[in-house]
Amino acid sequence: MADNPVITIDGPAASGKGTLAQRLSADLGFNLLDSGLLYRIVGYTASDAQLSLRDASGLEVFIRDRLRFKINQEPSREIAPGSYEVYIFKHVGVEDTVSINGRNVNLVLRSQETGVNSSIVSAVPEVRHLLIPIQRAMLTPPGLVADGRDMGTVVFPDAQLKFYLDASVGTRARRRLDQLQKPVDQSSLVKMISELEQRDKRDRTRDIAPLKIPENAQILDTTNLTIDEMFTVARTTIREQILI
Numbered sequence: 001m002a003d004n005p006v007i008t009i010d011g012p013a014a015s016g017k018g019t020l021a022q023r024l025s026a027d028l029g030f031n032l033l034d035s036g037l038l039y040r041i042v043g044y045t046a047s048d049a050q051l052s053l054r055d056a057s058g059l060e061v062f063i064r065d066r067l068r069f070k071i072n073q074e075p076s077r078e079i080a081p082g083s084y085e086v087y088i089f090k091h092v093g094v095e096d097t098v099s100i101n102g103r104n105v106n107l108v109l110r111s112q113e114t115g116v117n118s119s120i121v122s123a124v125p126e127v128r129h130l131l132i133p134i135q136r137a138m139l140t141p142p143g144l145v146a147d148g149r150d151m152g153t154v155v156f157p158d159a160q161l162k163f164y165l166d167a168s169v170g171t172r173a174r175r176r177l178d179q180l181q182k183p184v185d186q187s188s189l190v191k192m193i194s195e196l197e198q199r200d201k202r203d204r205t206r207d208i209a210p211l212k213i214p215e216n217a218q219i220l221d222t223t224n225l226t227i228d229e230m231f232t233v234a235r236t237t238i239r240e241q242i243l244i
């Protein structure tokens, strides 16, 4: 087995990546990177600071000078004026929790509006560039499960094993509505399908690090799989391919 292996999971919104990544990291005892959360944090804080979400140099200065990421650290009482102190807390088997300037922001970060804002800022090369070292720093012993859109293509191109998850857009819309605890009726489904399609299109067609299937990726269609089935298929592949 390689030292500190990386397993990447890429795919479109609500394809099951986050759930699979949490289950695998808990099972393997690996660190977990939810890279979408970093883009959500940038989208949310930049919009809170009333920046234009397409202004590359404004975003670059903002991230460099005013955004501070702390992982699993005790929040400090001192907040520099105008800055956003972002504390990300990791928990085994469940999603990360986040506080910004002492405020719990878990719900707003995972809202549909923040999803759209994150997808807009994620198309800005300067933003992607500044987030790369933060993502690579998450690779610590004994290994990492990394969830996102460009994990296997850009951030961890040498990963030992790459998955690409997908599912029909109807299934993904249903899952996202469930996740947001919204009713699943015809009109909300139609609206969610259209939102997902727009976001996927933006993610797939941007110039930098577009969402695509990494070379040699194991493709997993999760449309008709339960969470347990998805986990079992992925876990079996890991055992067969990288012997862990």
Ligand code: C5P
Residues within 6 Å of the ligand: 013, 014, 035, 036, 037, 039, 040, 115, 118, 119, 120, 122, 123, 147, 148, 149, 150, 151, 199, 203
């Ligand atoms: O996965 P999640 O829905 O939280 O990601 C939010 C947005 O962040 C995505 O729609 C995508 O635009 C962006 N993203 C990205 N690269 C990643 C992860 C997420 O561009 N590695």
